[in-house]
Amino acid sequence: MARRSGAPEVSAGSMADIAFLLLIFFLVTTTIETDAGLDRMLPPWEPPEEEPPVIKQKNIFTVNINRNGQLLVEDEILEIKDLREKAKAFLDNGGAPSGDPEHCNYCKGERNPASSDNPVKAIISLKNDRETEYSTYITVQNELVGAYNELRNREAMRLYKKNFVDMEAEYLNPETTNEVKEELKEKVRRIQELFPQKLSEAETSSN
Amino acid sequence: MSKFAKKKDGEVPAVSTASLPDIVFMLLFFFMTVTVMKDSSLKVENILPNASEVKKLEKKDRVIYIYVGKPTKEYEKVFGTEPKIQLNDKFSTPSEVGAYILMERAKKPQELQNVLTTSLKVDKNANMGLISDIKQELRKVNALKVNYTTYEGDAFRNLQ
Numbered sequence: 001m002a003r004r005s006g007a008p009e010v011s012a013g014s015m016a017d018i019a020f021l022l023l024i025f026f027l028v029t030t031t032i033e034t035d036a037g038l039d040r041m042l043p044p045w046e047p048p049e050e051e052p053p054v055i056k057q058k059n060i061f062t063v064n065i066n067r068n069g070q071l072l073v074e075d076e077i078l079e080i081k082d083l084r085e086k087a088k089a090f091l092d093n094g095g096a097p098s099g100d101p102e103h104c105n106y107c108k109g110e111r112n113p114a115s116s117d118n119p120v121k122a123i124i125s126l127k128n129d130r131e132t133e134y135s136t137y138i139t140v141q142n143e144l145v146g147a148y149n150e151l152r153n154r155e156a157m158r159l160y161k162k163n164f165v166d167m168e169a170e171y172l173n174p175e176t177t178n179e180v181k182e183e184l185k186e187k188v189r190r191i192q193e194l195f196p197q198k199l200s201e202a203e204t205s206s207n
Numbered sequence: 208m209s210k211f212a213k214k215k216d217g218e219v220p221a222v223s224t225a226s227l228p229d230i231v232f233m234l235l236f237f238f239m240t241v242t243v244m245k246d247s248s249l250k251v252e253n254i255l256p257n258a259s260e261v262k263k264l265e266k267k268d269r270v271i272y273i274y275v276g277k278p279t280k281e282y283e284k285v286f287g288t289e290p291k292i293q294l295n296d297k298f299s300t301p302s303e304v305g306a307y308i309l310m311e312r313a314k315k316p317q318e319l320q321n322v323l324t325t326s327l328k329v330d331k332n333a334n335m336g337l338i339s340d341i342k343q344e345l346r347k348v349n350a351l352k353v354n355y356t357t358y359e360g361d362a363f364r365n366l367q
Contacts, residue, residue, distance in 0.1 A: 012228070019231040026238035035270075036261040037326065037356035045346040069366070081363065130336030134329050135256040135365035137338075138355060142258040142362040149260055165260075174265055201342075 038141055043200070059116050061090045061124045065140060067131035080139055087147035091119050091195065106155060106194060119151070123198045144199060151195050156187070164191050251276035251293050256331040257360030264354055269323050271311045271350075273304065275337060276330030290333040292341065301340035305348045312350070324352045331365060 063083070064072040071078045073086060093115040094107025104118045116122035124144055128137055149165055156164035170176055171184040253276050264270060274293040278286040282298075291298045294307045312320050325345060329338060345353065 016224075016228040016231055019228055019235055023231055023235045023238065026235065026242055030238055030242045035264040035267070035326075035356065036359055037264060037354040038258055038260065039262050039324075040353050040355065042342055042346050042351040042353060044351060045349065080366065128335050128339075130334060130339070132335040133331070134333045134335060134338060135331035137335055138256040138258055138331075138357060139362045139365045141355065142260050145260040169263065172262070172265055 038138070038145060040141075040199075055123060056117070056121075058095070058114055059121045059123055061087065061116070061122065063124065063126045063140065063144070065126075065128040065132045065136060067129040069133060069136040071140070080136075080143065083140065083143045084147045084150070087124065087144055088151060090116055090124075091122050091147060092151055093122075094118060106158075108154075119195045120193075123200055125200045127201070145197075148195055148197050152191050155194050156191050159191070160187055162187075164188075167191075248296070249274060249279070249293070250282055250296075250298065251278055251291060252330050252332075253328055254331055255328060255357050256362075256365045258355075258357040258362050259360065261357060261359050262354075264324065264326060264356070268315070269319055270326050270354075271308060271323055272326050272328060273307075273341065274328045275333050275341070277332065290330065290337055292337070301337065301344055304341055304344040308345065308348050308350045322352075323350065324354050325350050326354045326356045328356045 062072075062074060066072070071080055071083065073083065078086060089109060092107050092109035094104035094109050094111055094117070095113045095115050096102040096104065096117040097113075098105075100117075102118045102121065104120075107119065109115075126140065126144070152164040156162055156167060160167070167184055168188055171181060171188050176184075251274050253274055275290055276293075277283075277288055277290050278298070286298055292301065292304065293299070294303065299307070308325065312323060315323065327338070327341070342353070345351070
């Protein structure tokens with residue numbers, strides 16, 4: 001007489017094999033996404049007839065990239081590797097004399113009256129050719145952002161004993177708690193006000 | 208007499224493999240959770256340039272992607288070798304970018320529609336002409352926040 005016990009036990013020996021199979025499938029299909037880059041704000045689309053504000057020539061730092069990837073900075077040919085230092089010198093110049101309302105008391109530059117008055121006034125104007133390679137453009141952008149970041153880091157170190165880039169990364173990190181965020185927000189804004197990123201991009205020329 | 212008397216020679220005790228499935232499952236779950244399924248396959252070459260001053264692009268649901276690059280080998284015959292824009296799954300002209308952004312924006316929840324970022328994934332060999340056309344289109348539809356997505360690395364490697 002057949003003995004009726006519970007259902008026969010299923011062998012779990014092949015469980016590991018099945019799991020391995022799935023594991024290998026997911027291993028192969030996983031792509032670690034590269035989601036980092038240079039953040040930029042585009043200027044709003046405004047009607048061209050609007051009167052542009054008058055900006056003193058000495059407060060503008062012009063950077064031109066030609067189709068061969070060569071740079072013309074302030075009407076002089078410059079190597080890309082020197083761009084960061086040059087941009088920093090321009091932003092940090094603080095040319096307005098003391099007593100002037102535009103005087104910059106945290107600048108450590110040369111205070112050359114022929115260069116920018118104040119980091120708040122200083123504008124970097126970037127112009128490129130339609131034939132310029134994207135990689136060159138990114139390198140130039142990277143150097144200019146780097147110049148801003150270095151100056152902001154310096155001020156953040158002086159005021160808060162912290163690196164600006166780290167502070168900003170922590171502020172943008174979704175895992176940061178709200179209280180920390182509130183505290184950081186104020187500091188990040190303050191540093192950004194000391195060295196606002198004013199990077200204007202002209203429309204590309206085709207010649 | 209010594210305490211460290213040699214054990215009897217012979218078989219090393221077999222390592223139990225009973226916990227192997229557990230370990231494998233743990234790995235499996237890890238990869239299952241971190242896997243992001245791509246929603247569009249790339250039809251263009253997409254080797255991004257390097258940059259060192261990068262910011263992380265947090266929150267994937269707030270990002271719209273635009274790919275630019277040379278069509279890959281299989282599409283070369285039809286679309287040529289000049290860099291092209293890829294939106295979702297098809298090649299497009301710069302004038303279609305605006306409509307695409309508006310469409311993608313409409314798909315997102317209301318509260319996110321104003322905080323969207325456009326991620327430009329552009330091949331390093333593309334020309335700026337195409338990029339500035341895209342930028343003009345983005346400005347027209349008021350999608351002003353852009354991110355030039357790059358690899359993290361030394362920016363000067365781009366120039367070689």
